[in-house]
């Protein structure tokens with residue numbers, strides 16, 4: 001439960017800081033601003049062009065989340081995108097293509113860290129999804145407490161991993177099952193469905209669909225409702241509900257990493273990821 005997670009966070013926080021020093025980039029990939037509502041931060045994802053999860057971006061994201069978690073002035077975070085093209089395109093395919101097992105191991109550990117940091121956060125997390133959100137990109141909405149999607153046909157959301165010839169890990173699948181149910185997940189995951197807004201709302205992968213220019217204000221007004229509940233009661237309840245799902249990853253992290261590394265290192269998987277990336281580059285608007 002929380003003691004386990006706290007242990008992991010302490011250990012991994014040190015690794016993140018070491019890694020951040022290694023990148024030493026001048027680009028700010030995550031921007032945190034206080035909102036007009038007291039106690040609420042707006043965290044903007046800014047890894048242009050599509051907020052794909054590079055190792056550097058993940059590291060910066062985790063460090064910023066950790067800072068907010070430890071800053072007692074904040075009770076909630078609205079997570080949104082500052083990239084016009086996407087909320088998030090998920091895993092950066094260049095991180096899991098053509099690299100070595102040591103790199104895959106490091107990458108997967110950091111992605112697990114992000115998931116744990118978000119899923120077990122004591123803060124209220126609201127995803128203000130203002131662009132397409134695919135596969136690993138759904139990690140943020142699926143670990144949030146509430147999801148608001150922009151009503152735009154380009155704003156597709158879902159776990160489309162099977163379309164790339166890969167499978168979503170169990171810790172993506174479990175929150176999806178918790179949110180939309182077993183049968184709908186079975187359907188969505190196997191077919192790698194990306195839902196347009198009305199269908200996303202109907203299946204329940206998002207809680208609200210609003211015009212794009214109202215995503216932010218809606219997130220703030222939903223946040224106000226959540227913050228009306230005393231923190232300790234809400235946090236205990238959140239932990240009680242999420243602990244069994246989180247424990248599965250906390251207890252099986254190493255096996256999960258080994259499975260991922262051996263799966264992703266296969267020639268056939270590498271080939272299909274390379275083909276998908278090449279197709280993305282061809283299909284330019």
Ligand SMILES: CC/C=C\C/C=C\CCCC/C=C/C(=O)SCCNC(=O)CCNC(=O)[C@H](O)C(C)(C)COP(=O)(O)OP(=O)(O)OC[C@H]1O[C@@H](n2cnc3c(N)ncnc32)[C@H](O)[C@@H]1OP(=O)(O)O
Pocket residue numbers: 049050052085086088089090091092093094132134135136137160161164166167168169259260263264277280281283284285
């Ligand atoms: C045993 C089992 C154990 C474990 C499981 C095993 C494996 C699990 C694997 C990990 C699980 C998670 C997987 C993922 O997240 S895979 C990524 C899936 N993402 C997608 O399918 C989205 C792809 N992107 C898009 O659809 C579009 O880019 C998008 C977001 C709709 C925006 O479209 P558009 O505005 O037209 O912009 P472009 O397509 O031109 O994109 C701009 C630019 O970005 C590059 N790019 C896009 N997405 C990615 C990406 N995910 N990784 C790397 N690069 C990406 C794109 O190629 C363009 O690049 P260019 O250089 O041409 O400008």
